[in-house]
Amino acid sequence: MSTVVILAVIIAVVVVAAAGLVVWRTGRRGGGPVEAPPPVEEKLPEAEQPPESPPPPPAKEKPQRKKRRGEEPSDDEIASVVAEAEEILRAGTGTVGEVAVEEPEAVEVERPSFRERLGRTRKALGERLAHIRLKRKIDDETWDELEEMLILADVGADVAVDLVEAARTKAAACRAETPDEVVEALKEVMQERLSGRDRSLALSGDGPSVWFMVGVNGTGKTTTIGKIAARESDEGKSVVLAAADTFRAAAADQLGIWAERCGAELVRGQEGGDPGSVVFDAVSLSRARGSDLLLVDTAGRLHTKVNLMEELKKIRRTAAKAGGDPDEVLLVLDATTGQNGLSQARQFADVAGVTGVVLTKLDGTAKGGIAFAIEQEFDLPIKLVGLGEGPGDLVEFDPDQFIEALFAG
Numbered sequence: 098m099s100t101v102v103i104l105a106v107i108i109a110v111v112v113v114a115a116a117g118l119v120v121w122r123t124g125r126r127g128g129g130p131v132e133a134p135p136p137v138e139e140k141l142p143e144a145e146q147p148p149e150s151p152p153p154p155p156a157k158e159k160p161q162r163k164k165r166r167g168e169e170p171s172d173d174e175i176a177s178v179v180a181e182a183e184e185i186l187r188a189g190t191g192t193v194g195e196v197a198v199e200e201p202e203a204v205e206v207e208r209p210s211f212r213e214r215l216g217r218t219r220k221a222l223g224e225r226l227a228h229i230r231l232k233r234k235i236d237d238e239t240w241d242e243l244e245e246m247l248i249l250a251d252v253g254a255d256v257a258v259d260l261v262e263a264a265r266t267k268a269a270a271c272r273a274e275t276p277d278e279v280v281e282a283l284k285e286v287m288q289e290r291l292s293g294r295d296r297s298l299a300l301s302g303d304g305p306s307v308w309f310m311v312g313v314n315g316t317g318k319t320t321t322i323g324k325i326a327a328r329e330s331d332e333g334k335s336v337v338l339a340a341a342d343t344f345r346a347a348a349a350d351q352l353g354i355w356a357e358r359c360g361a362e363l364v365r366g367q368e369g370g371d372p373g374s375v376v377f378d379a380v381s382l383s384r385a386r387g388s389d390l391l392l393v394d395t396a397g398r399l400h401t402k403v404n405l406m407e408e409l410k411k412i413r414r415t416a417a418k419a420g421g422d423p424d425e426v427l428l429v430l431d432a433t434t435g436q437n438g439l440s441q442a443r444q445f446a447d448v449a450g451v452t453g454v455v456l457t458k459l460d461g462t463a464k465g466g467i468a469f470a471i472e473q474e475f476d477l478p479i480k481l482v483g484l485g486e487g488p489g490d491l492v493e494f495d496p497d498q499f500i501e502a503l504f505a506g
């Protein structure tokens with residue numbers, strides 16, 4: 098055997114041993130599954146033989162990820178590959194040699210809490226509650242004050258009377274004597290009234306889920322669609338937006354900005370055009386693409402004398418014909434309009450087949466009690482709540498957290 102062949106065999110053995118050391122140390126520290134390195138080529142053609150002792154790399158030079166064929170790794174190189182592997186494992190992503198390190202799980206976007214955003218509602222209720230808690234004894238006046246407090250918070254007169262009645266019965270049953278115990282009884286009654294409803298958003302079993310947004314102008318339909326699209330896209334869903342509010346071109350432009358932000362597809366028509374044809378096209382496109390979710394923005398008013406409610410019914414029928422009967426028709430209500438908004442909302446609820454409510458602008462009102470009026474008078478579940486104008490400012494309606502925030506003072 099020639100000297101050159103012996104030398105080549107020695108180098109191959111050293112390289113295999115070094116690669117084994119790197120993989121063993123990486124697997125030991127990372128704890129994850131580590132695959133064996135690819136087999137090292139045994140014999141190299143003479144022309145590619147490396148010099149006997151390759152010059153050591155400069156101290157600060159980043160070692161190459163893949164070694165030149167047949168080159169023997171030095172101790173320094175092994176140490177630096179191990180250090181690199183440790184760094185990648187700490188960062189949670191990347192590749193070490195041939196071993197892929199899994200990407201970290203998506204970090205959940207932090208959503209605002211009721212407690213931090215219901216500032217004005219909490220202040221209004223908190224001051225009155227503080228006054229009631231200071232009372233020495235419970236009498237009719239105490240109950241009247243609690244009722245007044247609820248009416249001022251926009252719970253609605255009938256609902257306020259009903260809640261106080263129930264709290265009074267509860268307080269008597271559990272022999273509540275102090276103002277704190279009475280306030281607690283009212284809080285529990287309010288929690289009971291909002292519990293046990295299905296607040297989930299319905300998904301289609303077959304084809305894209307279709308959610309309509311309806312409601313009067315300025316309530317926050319387009320903004321809510323943008324927020325939902327942002328949330329669902331973040332979760333990896335493919336989303337299509339239909340600009341069926343053809344009243345103003347600016348409405349479709351506004352939706353277009355949201356679509357661009359989150360990579361959703363926008364379907365729009367001519368200003369003043371037929372909203373039905375926008376919806377038809379959007380359903381057809383979503384089905385053809387196999388999209389997960391289609392969000393339909395509708396108008397709060399129209400150019401023509403066509404009745405808005407008739408138009409909504411027509412759009413629904415068109416969507417159904419195209420194979421996209423809505424899974425959700427969400428009535429968007431602006432919390433700041435309080436009881437006035439409710440009468441307009443009633444019309445939508447009656448004709449548009451509303452399945453749930455999105456209560457917007459709860460961050461900017463002292464009238465959070467409107468949530469009770471909606472649930473009790475309309476018998477509709479509030480499914481989502483807007484707590485600001487940003488893409489992350491949409492939260493699921495959690496009644497317990499909502500009431501805790503109201504009573505937190």
Ligand SMILES: Nc1nc2c(ncn2[C@@H]2O[C@H](COP(=O)(O)OP(=O)(O)O)[C@@H](O)[C@H]2O)c(=O)[nH]1
Pocket residue numbers: 312313314315316317318319320321397429457458459460461482483484485486490
């Ligand atoms: N503070 C606050 N503003 C909101 C919220 N939702 C929407 N808005 C604002 O309300 C205004 C009307 O919203 P828009 O989506 O255009 O209403 P639309 O006419 O129903 O489509 C815009 O200025 C929005 O930024 C919310 O939850 N909180």
Ligand SMILES: [Mg+2]
Pocket residue numbers: 318319320342348394
């Ligand atoms: Mg709009």
